[in-house]
Amino acid sequence: MSIDYLIAVMITVVGASTPILFAGLGELVTEKSGVLNLGVEGMMLMGAIAAFATVDQTGSPWLAVCTAAAAGALVALIFAVLTLSLSANQVATGLALTIFGTGLSTLIGQGFTGRAIHTFDTIFPPALATNPIGRVLFGYSPLVYFSFIMVALVAWFLRGTRAGLILRAVGENDLSAHSIGYSVVGVRYAAVLFGGAMAGIGGATFPLVLTPLWAEGLTGGRGWIAIALVVFAGWRPVWLLGGAYFFGLLTTFELYAKASGASWSSVLPSEAWAALPYIATVVVLAAISASKRAGGNAPACLGRPFIPSA
Amino acid sequence: MINLNRRRFVQTAAASAIAAALPLIHTRGASAADPLKIGFVYVGPVNDGGWNTAHEAARQEMMKALGDKVTSSYVENVTEGPDSERVIRDFANQGCGLIFATSFGYMDALMKVAKDFPDIKFEMCTGFKKAPNVANYNIRFHEGRSVIGTIAGHLSKSGIGGYLGTFPVPEVVSGINSFQLAAQKVNPKFRTKVIWINTWYDPAKEADAARALIDQGCDVMTQHTDSPAAVQVCEKAGVPTFGQGSDQSQFAPTMCKTSTEDKWGPFYTNAAKDVLAGTWKNEDEYWGMKEGAIQMAPIKNVPDDVKAAGEAVIKGWMDGTYNCYAGPIKDQSGAIKVPEGQAMSDADILGLNWLVEGVDGKLS
Numbered sequence: 001m002s003i004d005y006l007i008a009v010m011i012t013v014v015g016a017s018t019p020i021l022f023a024g025l026g027e028l029v030t031e032k033s034g035v036l037n038l039g040v041e042g043m044m045l046m047g048a049i050a051a052f053a054t055v056d057q058t059g060s061p062w063l064a065v066c067t068a069a070a071a072g073a074l075v076a077l078i079f080a081v082l083t084l085s086l087s088a089n090q091v092a093t094g095l096a097l098t099i100f101g102t103g104l105s106t107l108i109g110q111g112f113t114g115r116a117i118h119t120f121d122t123i124f125p126p127a128l129a130t131n132p133i134g135r136v137l138f139g140y141s142p143l144v145y146f147s148f149i150m151v152a153l154v155a156w157f158l159r160g161t162r163a164g165l166i167l168r169a170v171g172e173n174d175l176s177a178h179s180i181g182y183s184v185v186g187v188r189y190a191a192v193l194f195g196g197a198m199a200g201i202g203g204a205t206f207p208l209v210l211t212p213l214w215a216e217g218l219t220g221g222r223g224w225i226a227i228a229l230v231v232f233a234g235w236r237p238v239w240l241l242g243g244a245y246f247f248g249l250l251t252t253f254e255l256y257a258k259a260s261g262a263s264w265s266s267v268l269p270s271e272a273w274a275a276l277p278y279i280a281t282v283v284v285l286a287a288i289s290a291s292k293r294a295g296g297n298a299p300a301c302l303g304r305p306f307i308p309s310a
Numbered sequence: 311m312i313n314l315n316r317r318r319f320v321q322t323a324a325a326s327a328i329a330a331a332l333p334l335i336h337t338r339g340a341s342a343a344d345p346l347k348i349g350f351v352y353v354g355p356v357n358d359g360g361w362n363t364a365h366e367a368a369r370q371e372m373m374k375a376l377g378d379k380v381t382s383s384y385v386e387n388v389t390e391g392p393d394s395e396r397v398i399r400d401f402a403n404q405g406c407g408l409i410f411a412t413s414f415g416y417m418d419a420l421m422k423v424a425k426d427f428p429d430i431k432f433e434m435c436t437g438f439k440k441a442p443n444v445a446n447y448n449i450r451f452h453e454g455r456s457v458i459g460t461i462a463g464h465l466s467k468s469g470i471g472g473y474l475g476t477f478p479v480p481e482v483v484s485g486i487n488s489f490q491l492a493a494q495k496v497n498p499k500f501r502t503k504v505i506w507i508n509t510w511y512d513p514a515k516e517a518d519a520a521r522a523l524i525d526q527g528c529d530v531m532t533q534h535t536d537s538p539a540a541v542q543v544c545e546k547a548g549v550p551t552f553g554q555g556s557d558q559s560q561f562a563p564t565m566c567k568t569s570t571e572d573k574w575g576p577f578y579t580n581a582a583k584d585v586l587a588g589t590w591k592n593e594d595e596y597w598g599m600k601e602g603a604i605q606m607a608p609i610k611n612v613p614d615d616v617k618a619a620g621e622a623v624i625k626g627w628m629d630g631t632y633n634c635y636a637g638p639i640k641d642q643s644g645a646i647k648v649p650e651g652q653a654m655s656d657a658d659i660l661g662l663n664w665l666v667e668g669v670d671g672k673l674s
Contacts, residue, residue, distance in 0.1 A: 008525035012518055019514075106355070113357040116542065116561050211513045211539040213561065216355040216387075220512040251515070255522040258505045258671065259472070271508060 003132050009256055010136055014144055017248030019044070019205040019219070021147045023226035024233070024240050025154055026072075026198025031230055032158060033191035034171035034301035038094030039079055040199050041223025042101020047072040047200025049105040052207040052214040055117045061208050064119075065143070065201060072200020073193045075101055080192040084185050087305040102217065112214040119208045141209045143201070148241075150198070155237040167191060171299035174306045184306050202226065228281040234288060235297040247277045346408060346586055348372075348578075349401030350384035351394060353413035353536075354511045360536040360555035361510070361572070362386065365412045365435075367556075368574035375579045379586055390415025395422060402427045408585045410578065411435060413510075414479050420444065431590050433581055435574075436481050438660055442592055447577045450598030451481060452488035452659065453627045454570030455532075456634040457606055458552045459489040460623050461567055462530040463496030464616040465550045472523030472531030474516065474540050475506045478673040480662045482534050487666045488634045489532065492623070494668055503528055504671030513539035524549050541566055550612075557607040568620065569607040576603060596656055599627040635659060640667040 023040050030037050050071035054064035079097050082088040122129065123145070124138035158164040169177045170187045178184045206218045225247060232247075233239035254273040288298075356366040369382060388397050394416045401409050402423055410433045411420045417437040424432045424444045437446045462471050471493060473486050486504060493500040503526055505519045516533065520540035523531050524547050532552040533540040538561040544551035545562035553559065553569030577595060584590040597603035606624055609617045626632025637648035641664045648654055665673065 005525060008521070012521050012525075016514070016518055110357065114359050114560065206514060211517045211537075212542060213513065213538060215358060215511075215513050215537050215539075217511070218513055220509075220514055222514070252518060252522070255505055255507070255515075255519045256525070259503055259519075259522040259526040259528075274508065 007132050007136055009252065011139065012256075013245065013248045013252045014140060015210055015248075016252050017244045018144050018147050018209065019202040020222050020226045020229055020247060021241065021244035022150070022202030022205065023199045023223060024202075024229040024244060025147075025150055025237065026195035026202070027226055028230045028233070028235060028237060028240055029154060029158075029167070029198075030191050030195030031302055032171045032235060032299055033167050033188045034174055034299050034304065034306070035083065035188050035192055036090045036094065036303040037076070037079055037097070037192060037195055038091060038227065039075070039097025039101060039223075040195075040226050041219060041221065042098040042105075043072040043075050043196050043199035044101075044203030044206075044219045044223045044226075045105040045217070046075045046101045047203030048206045048218050049109045049112070049214060050200065051204035052112055052117065053108065055119060055207070056112060056115060059118070061119045064208060065146075065204055068200040068204030069197040070200070072196040072198070072203065074196070076192050076196020076199070079196075080189050083305065084188050084192070087307060090303050090305070098223065106216045109214050109216060113216070115214065117207065117212050119212055143205055143209055146201075151237050151241045158237065168299070171301055174301045174304070175308075178306070178308050184308070188306070199223070199226070225277055228278055231298075232277075232281045232284050234284070235299065246280070250276045250280075345378060346380045346582060347404065347406045348380055348382040348582060349398075349404070349406040349409045350382060351388050351397055351401070351409070351411045351413075351416060352384055352386040353390060353415070354387060356384070356386050358511065358536045359538050359558065359561075360553075362412075362536065364555045364572040365574055368578050371575035372578035372582055375575075376582055376586075380582050388416075392419065395419035398423045398432075399426075402430055406430060408433065408582060408590075410581075411437075412574075414477075414481060431581075431585050433577075436479075440592070445581070445590075445592045446594040447581070448481075448594075448596050448660065449572055449574075449603045450596060450659075451570065451572075451604065452484045452634060453598045454604045454606060455485045455488040456492035456627075456632075457620050457623045458532055458568065458570065459492030459494075459634075460496055461552070461609065461612060461616055461620045462489065462532070462550070463493035463500050464619060465567070465612065466493070466497065466500065466530040468527055468529045469497055469499045469501060470526075470528050471500065471502045472520070472526070472528030473502050473504045473669075474519050474523065474531065474533035474535055475504050475671075476510050476534050477508060478506060478663075480660055483662045483665065483673065484659055485534055486669060487662065490666055490668050491634045491639065496619070500668060502669045502671075504665075504669060506671075507535070509535075511536045513537045516540045517543045520544060521547075538562075553607065559607060559610070564611055567612050568609040571605045571607055573603050573605055576601065596660070599624060600630075641665065642667055642669060 047068035051064040051068040054067045082093045083090045120141045123142045129135045129139040170184050174184045229243050233243040350369055352362045354362045356362050385397050388394050408431045412435040414436045420434050421439050424441050432444045434446050436448050475482050490502040507515050507519050516535045516539040520543040530550045538558045541551050541558045541562045545565045550567050551565050553566055555572050557569045559566040609620045623632055633653050635654035637652045638650040639648040641647050
């Protein structure tokens with residue numbers, strides 16, 4: 001097994017992990033504020049088509065990241081109005097949002113199938129990525145580095161800032177936060193919109209980094225993996241980073257094992273490989289429940305509508 | 311001049327009224343006056359640029375050919391398995407006279423519905439089960455795959471080709487075998503690495519799997535999946551590749567050397583004509599290059615001798631002088647499956663469940 005081969009595997013792992021890292025990070029912040037948005041897949045698809053259309057029309061991948069974030073946030077706004085202002089059921093609304101985003105992205109995308117786009121080049125000078133170490137460090141799309149920056153920012157925001165403390169307070173006990181004068185609904189609106197924007201960028205990763213084409217249902221169910229990932233990480237941003245790469249490794253590993261023709265690779269059927277991230281999530285959930293800190297890091301108000309008069 | 315008296319006029323009027331009413335009475339079956347309703351079930355989106363696009367193009371070709379004698383509708387993105395039964399049954403209840411199910415995984419559901427609707431004709435794409443009102447239709451995909459294999463054998467320097475498989479069903483297994491057998495004819499040391507991704511359609515996974523094959527040393531590859539994602543990866547990596555289903559060179563202008571183009575139009579037009587004429591039979595159709603059911607996009611961006619080699623295979627299929635499934639053929643264990651002087655029968659090809667020598671990978 002050569003060093004080039006290992007690097008190739010790593011580069012594919014990074015590609016597979018980045019979209020779920022973005023989307024998971026957004027969902028983490030949303031859930032920390034006490035809102036469960038199951039519409040990640042729909043928001044990702046809206047981000048994906050917005051990014052593809054932008055590059056197709058303007059040729060600017062940077063602008064595409066912005067429109068993807070805006071498209072994701074816009075769809076999230078629908079969710080926010082329904083669940084926060086109108087107190088609709090979050091689970092049902094989230095599922096509806098996924099169906100809506102899938103359908104709308106398909107409709108918008110009809111004129112874009114069969115086209116190819118040119119997206120990001122690497123941001124670092126190619127000379128840096130000539131040796132193996134250089135390729136691993138400097139060989140990626142800018143979006144990959146941006147995802148690391150966002151993990152650091154979110155971790156710092158939640159742990160080290162006053163605003164982050166308020167957000168967590170709203171998620172842990174909305175009535176107390178309300179009684180000392182914080183706008184529960186306002187904080188949650190912000191968190192949901194941030195979640196939408198991040199899911200949009202996660203979706204944009206597909207046409208901008210992985211597959212420079214538009215195809216219906218391009219994200220292939222990775223929105224659901226992102227939701228599982230948040231639970232898997234125990235609502236901690238840095239764990240989320242590790243979890244995203246663990247999930248990415250699982251999916252990539254299967255393909256490389258199969259391609260190598262190793263005999264042990266067919267011990268487990270492919271369907272079981274595909275289910276591994278979810279199985280891992282269930283195991284972690286069980287471990288969290290069994291641990292002494294019952295509930296782990298799960299925000300206490302997760303999924304509960306806030307009705308201030310109560 | 312007919313002298314109409316009052317009595318005769320009433321008779322005539324009554325008769326014509328009955329005549330006019332008759333077709334209405336017959337509508338539940340199929341009548342000449344009413345257009346034949348035809349339903350199509352697709353496994354993915356019609357604009358996937360591959361398999362489903364080819365079927366949709368064929369449906370439109372049929373509509374053009376038969377004009378107002380038929381009406382048709384389709385349902386796309388129908389999951390294989392139980393959900394497809396609902397869709398097929400829906401078509402049957404809506405009064406369709408002819409229903410096309412265009413993916414292997416619909417077979418069991420279709421057989422169930424066909425039993426309940428003996429008057430409706432069903433056409434099962436790539437299927438093999440029999441019933442009085444069910445016909446199977448299929449393209450000799452392996453003919454196209456052997457053209458690709460021949461070109462791959464010429465272009466590969468490492469002698470390792472990659473094949474991105476979906477599900478280990480006979481259609482795909484046959485494609486892999488003919489690819490390997492044709493490449494082997496050019497380069498006896500040629501080997502094919504296979505990855506099964508267990509989906510027809512997941513662009514990101516298709517792309518990752520293509521990268522995995524290339525990283526494993528495959529310097530030429532092809533795929534059996536429905537999106538052009540793998541072809542795009544090959545363009546970027548500079549690895550020669552081939553499109554399937556329809557011409558995919560727009561996604562890989564320099565690296566896509568040719569594509570197999572499925573032409574389902576003749577099947578659909580003929581079957582509809584037969585139902586309209588009342589001559590439809592439950593005979594299986596298995597057409598290849600000779601019948602125009604599979605065609606190759608122009609071979610390009612290859613040396614002239616490679617292009618000539620590919621075109622020779624096409625010509626060989628047309629005039630019956632080439633057959634990738636002529637013996638001797640060995641399986642992966644080295645056992646002779648088809649002895650010299652014999653060739654695989656259609657039934658054997660349609661039921662292939664073993665890989666030939668030189669393919670690395672298992673059927674799972």
